[in-house]
Amino acid sequence: MIAFSCPHCSLKLQVKPEFAGRKAACPTCKQPLTVPSPDRTQAYVPNEKIDVSNNSLVEDYHTFGVDVSPQAIVFFLDGKRIWSHPTPAELTYPLYPLVNLALGSGWPIDKTPNPSTLLVDYVHVYGRDAGPPEGCPAGPPPVSR
Numbered sequence: 001m002i003a004f005s006c007p008h009c010s011l012k013l014q015v016k017p018e019f020a021g022r023k024a025a026c027p028t029c030k031q032p033l034t035v036p037s038p039d040r041t042q043a044y045v046p047n048e049k050i051d052v053s054n055n056s057l058v059e060d061y062h063t064f065g066v067d068v069s070p071q072a073i074v075f076f077l078d079g080k081r082i083w084s085h086p087t088p089a090e091l092t093y094p095l096y097p098l099v100n101l102a103l104g105s106g107w108p109i110d111k112t113p114n115p116s117t118l119l120v121d122y123v124h125v126y127g128r129d130a131g132p133p134e135g136c137p138a139g140p141p142p143v144s145r
Contacts, residue, residue, distance in 0.1 A: 001017070005089075
């Protein structure tokens with residue numbers, strides 16, 4: 001089976017591999033979609049913006065968090081839930097953290113400070129078995145430094 005999400009309403013869909021490449025309408029939102037090939041299935045993430053104060057992310061250290069449960073991926077900034085999205089079928093495998101500046105792929109590289117630095121104090125990774133399947137509540141606010 002090919003598991004993917006509607007790019008318009010995020011409905012999780014499953015179809016037989018022989019339907020790969022076919023165009024159809026989402027059964028819920030009726031918007032057009034194309035069934036991806038099994039090796040091209042990717043998580044759909046809507047283009048959303050999280051507003052933060054100007055320069056607030058560069059003036060101090062912050063705590064970033066991600067809780068991946070079978071139901072949702074929840075993002076945290078300084079202990080506050082800031083965004084969530086239904087967990088796509090593609091994220092049912094073990095995950096690993098990637099901490100980098102992610103320079104490139106659409107950013108204007110010519111305006112990027114050189115050298116650019118990413119200061120990381122620590123990274124903690126926890127296994128899912130410790131919490132409820134619907135995700136863990138936000139932790140206490142971080143201690144100011």
